[in-house]
Amino acid sequence: MNLILLEPHEVGGTGAVSLSGARAAHLLRVLKVTPGQTVRVGVLDGPHGTGTVTSTAPSTAGGTVELHCAFDSAAPPRPRVDLLLALPRPKVLRRLWAQLAALGVGQIILTNAARVERNYFDTHVLAPECYRPLLIEGLQQARDTWLPRVSIHRQFKVLIEDALDGLFGDGLRLVADAAATCQVSAAVRQGRGAGAEPGAERDARALIAIGPEGGWNDFELALLEAHGFQAVGMGARTLRTDTACIALTALVHDSMESG
């Protein structure tokens, strides 16, 4: 936990925060805080800040910690990379939530696809009660406050044709395809070259679509390309979904940042 994340309603008007449970236990047992010490804090979807420990009450149950927090005036920017992901198997998705939040994604759009098993949609890993704490775990690891937005779509065609423009407006749309020879970095550079006036690129966003283990089918790839997605490859290697998600999210981030 490199950052203590707070829900907005946990912060009193004067910056007073009272923690119990896992965060208090971490402060008391791992960081071994004492009154007067400061810790990094952040508000979900809000600013970073500093929390000064005002009192501690250790207990076998975990204890409580009182903080007085002062926050930056502005929240950090939303990560510039979004993910469109064919629903992976529950075990894989469970492992991915925290890692994707740590890498930084603005939103995670989960979709059905021909090669997604129907029963993947029945998993509790898709319930906010399950994934929200995992996303927050990733944010606390990476010191970010932006909780990725999650939406789940059971009809791929409806998502791409009707819903996607509302979820992801202007920006670069990429689809990972083993057969593609264009690298992510080249696609980002080209997208930038074709883009608007200087300065606009600082706010630019990219969406990367990653298919199921067996790949998108021809219909799905054609529909994505008809809706502005450009195919990018990562060489001849076929990667597991979780490895591919992490590698591609990192590559798109790096390409967006590079001068």
Next chain:
Amino acid sequence: MNLILLEPHEVGGTGAVSLSGARAAHLLRVLKVTPGQTVRVGVLDGPHGTGTVTSTAPSTAGGTVELHCAFDSAAPPRPRVDLLLALPRPKVLRRLWAQLAALGVGQIILTNAARVERNYFDTHVLAPECYRPLLIEGLQQARDTWLPRVSIHRQFKVLIEDALDGLFGDGLRLVADAAATCQVSAAVRQGRGAGAEPGAERDARALIAIGPEGGWNDFELALLEAHGFQAVGMGARTLRTDTACIALTALVHDSMESG
């Protein structure tokens, strides 16, 4: 399993191969092969090829499959990226073996560091009987034949001062450091600019050093830099070791490939 990997001793002089166990079970139950069909094969550290099924004998125990194999004349090139990794906790390392082999690494150099727990060295995850099958699993996923070389070093200083030049000669040495502002892609471009005659870059190699969860300490960072390692960053985010390994290996690969 996108490729059936064979040990060199399994291939007879005429290309005859007899499979049982997991590979035969995969061929019979997942690919449902019948005589006359062909499958992708490869020899560990050797060439790719095509295996023609000559006979099958399914059984409840998994069965056997006989193949006649014809191989390419040359083995694919060794992956150009090597990894120097402070020994992560066993649970993390277990998850990493297959993913690193799938991403493609020439070698994995595991080392002690001040912030590595001593008992991490006692794990069976460091035994070849444990990690070799996991590396092969990753190669079969990614369709590669190069088995990453693994070496384990209990003395960081001895490794860097005495052993490293023998393990990794000419090539770009990078160390991931949260405080660094230079991007991987920029470091690779600079390294290339400073490099030898044109064409040499095709054979160029890079080594990326990744520290323990708590980071390298000042002594370790200074020793690495004194031995030619250039610090590269991935932005302000602190990632878990497994996420960082995958992200950085992918970034270095991509930068090495990009024109």
